[in-house]
Amino acid sequence: MNIETIHDEDELYRRVAELWIKESGKLSSAAFQNSSGTDEMSADLARLTTPQATALHKTNFGVASFLAGVARELNQEVFHSPASENYAHSTVKGRKTGSIRKKLVKKSTLILLPASKMS
Amino acid sequence: MNSKNWDNAHENNFFKSFEIDRLWSVFSYGPIFWGARAISYQPEEEILESATEPFQLIDNISKGNILLKGLETSSSSEVDLPESAWFVDANRKIIIGSLKPLLSRDLTGVMGSWQRKLLPPQWTVKEKFNEAFKKIGHIATLGSNWDSYGSKPIETDCISRGISILKDLLQWREEAGIKIVAPFVAPLSNGGIQFEWEKGTRYFEVSILPKPSVINYLAMDEAPEGEMVIEGSLKSQDGLKDLLFWFVDGAAERLTEAWKMMTERSKHSQDEYRNNPR
Numbered sequence: 001m002n003i004e005t006i007h008d009e010d011e012l013y014r015r016v017a018e019l020w021i022k023e024s025g026k027l028s029s030a031a032f033q034n035s036s037g038t039d040e041m042s043a044d045l046a047r048l049t050t051p052q053a054t055a056l057h058k059t060n061f062g063v064a065s066f067l068a069g070v071a072r073e074l075n076q077e078v079f080h081s082p083a084s085e086n087y088a089h090s091t092v093k094g095r096k097t098g099s100i101r102k103k104l105v106k107k108s109t110l111i112l113l114p115a116s117k118m119s
Numbered sequence: 120m121n122s123k124n125w126d127n128a129h130e131n132n133f134f135k136s137f138e139i140d141r142l143w144s145v146f147s148y149g150p151i152f153w154g155a156r157a158i159s160y161q162p163e164e165e166i167l168e169s170a171t172e173p174f175q176l177i178d179n180i181s182k183g184n185i186l187l188k189g190l191e192t193s194s195s196s197e198v199d200l201p202e203s204a205w206f207v208d209a210n211r212k213i214i215i216g217s218l219k220p221l222l223s224r225d226l227t228g229v230m231g232s233w234q235r236k237l238l239p240p241q242w243t244v245k246e247k248f249n250e251a252f253k254k255i256g257h258i259a260t261l262g263s264n265w266d267s268y269g270s271k272p273i274e275t276d277c278i279s280r281g282i283s284i285l286k287d288l289l290q291w292r293e294e295a296g297i298k299i300v301a302p303f304v305a306p307l308s309n310g311g312i313q314f315e316w317e318k319g320t321r322y323f324e325v326s327i328l329p330k331p332s333v334i335n336y337l338a339m340d341e342a343p344e345g346e347m348v349i350e351g352s353l354k355s356q357d358g359l360k361d362l363l364f365w366f367v368d369g370a371a372e373r374l375t376e377a378w379k380m381m382t383e384r385s386k387h388s389q390d391e392y393r394n395n396p397r
Contacts, residue, residue, distance in 0.1 A: 017266045019258070022303050029324060030305035030313045036271050037309070056267060098324050098337030098350050 001087065004045060004080040008069030011046035012078070012090060013054040016062045018114035025117070027064055027110055029101035041092045045080055048088035051112040059115035066108035074100045247301035248289055254304040255281050261306060271310035274329040281312040281327050284356050291360060299363050316366055323366040325359065338362055340369070 006012075020031040034041050044054045046065065055061040068078045076094035083089040096104075259278045264270055281304070291297045302314035302325075311328040324337040333352045336359070340347040353359070 015267055017306075019254075019265075020305050028303060028305040028313065028315060030307050033308045035269055035308060042268050061267065098326065098335060099339065099348050102322065102324070102337065102339065 001082045003082070004048070006045060006068045006078050006080055006090060008067065008072060010068045011065050012043040012068055012071070012092070013046050013049065013051060013088075013111075014041070014043045014064045014066070014108070015054050015056070016064050016110070018060050018062065018116050021062060021110070021114065021117050025110070025113075027105050027108065029098065029105050031064060032096060032101040032104040032108075034096050039093055039095055041096065043090050043092055044086065044088040045090045046088075049086075053088075055112055061112075062110055062114045062117065063112035064108040065111045066104060070107040071104065074103055076100075245289075248285060251285055251301045251304050252282065255285070255312065258304065258306045258312060265306065266308050268308060270306075270308035271329075273306055273312060274310040276332065277311045277327045277329055280332075280334075280356070281314070284314065284325070284327070284359065287356065287359070288363070291363065295360070297360075297363055297367055299367055318366065319369075321366055321369055323362060334359070336362060338365065 014031065016027060016031045020028040022028065032041060051063040051065075054063045071078050071092050071094075074094075076092050076096075078092050079090065081089055081091045094100075255278060258273050259275075261270075261272055263272055265272070285301075288297075288299050288301075292299060300316065302316050305313045305315065307313050307326060307328070309329060311326055313327070314325045316323045320341045320343075322337070322339040322341075326335040326337075328335060333354060334356060335350070335352050337348070337350040339349075
């Protein structure tokens with residue numbers, strides 16, 4: 001599989017559970033935690049996928065979008081790491097303290113809401 | 120518009136209180152006029168205080184839960200009611216309340232003949248805490264991979280500690296008078312639980328982590344005069360009270376005190392935090 005170069009201006013999609021979305025529509029910083037026992041967080045390279053595909057075509061997930069450059073500014077390494085079932089799969093690697101996760105929330109946009117959060 | 124006309128326009132606007140329908144009323148706030156002269160001013164920051172989350176303006180009209188405060192802090196000017204749904208239009212400086220609340224006599228922000236009438240709130244702080252307890256109950260039932268990224272089920276120990284903290288919050292409200300509101304409760308992919316509070320420029324977050332069994336905290340204030348960020352790790356929930364005091368009243372010295380106290384309690388907390396990536 002080809003490995004794409006992710007530029008700072010590339011958009012990344014992160015699938016978010018409905019339990020992470022507040023009544024106000026804001027996202028919890030819990031959405032940007034590393035996978036358990038690792039220093040990596042999965043995301044999808046937006047230009048290789050769609051918000052619906054990132055949400056696994058399920059209505060109980062939303063999708064948050066942020067720029068690769070934003071993550072890099074927060075000392076995160078961002079690279080394309082395609083998986084067999086998801087070519088867009090990418091990795092945001094680095095320690096994610098509370099303040100880093102909160103900054104990612106501030107710089108991200110919820111582009112797809114779970115059905116339960118749609119008014 | 121000359122100043123007299125401006126005064127009259129605002130005076131008329133301020134005293135204008137009319138029924139939209141049988142349930143909703145519109146009240147103006149802002150400069151308070153007595154005759155043609157403003158005698159006091161109720162800043163927006165003081166009149167709006169969310170009981171759940173920071174007040175947010177969404178499409179000009181916001182839904183939230185607010186407390187109305189008077190300017191005289193020495194008297195009983197704080198009003199715990201209403202804790203019902205309210206809407207605010209900040210541009211037009213009006214509050215739309217669903218019910219007529221009990222207001223103290225010296226409340227300076229709103230006026231009208233309805234001041235002393237009492238109607239029950241739609242929900243209470245305890246009800247909001249109950250929602251938080253219920254959410255923890257729901258989170259406890261999550262199986263593996265609930266976030267679709269390989270998450271763990273939430274650890275029983277974290278559930279217990281989360282409930283214990285919520286109970287402490289209620290106790291501190293009652294005993295120490297800390298007007299802390301119910302937090303937003305979120306599950307963490309590593310099997311922990313996170314509590315979040317927001318109020319104006321202040322943000323406070325507590326992450327109850329499974330292994331090692333610690334509590335990470337983040338206190339942020341993005342005040343116009345400069346951003347402040349403090350984060351660290353606690354071995355127990357003892358230090359939370361000091362941080363919550365800061366969150367409620369925003370006094371920087373409280374945060375400094377809390378920080379000192381926690382540093383003394385756990386000299387190695389920073390090292391532990393460094394060794395505890397999440």
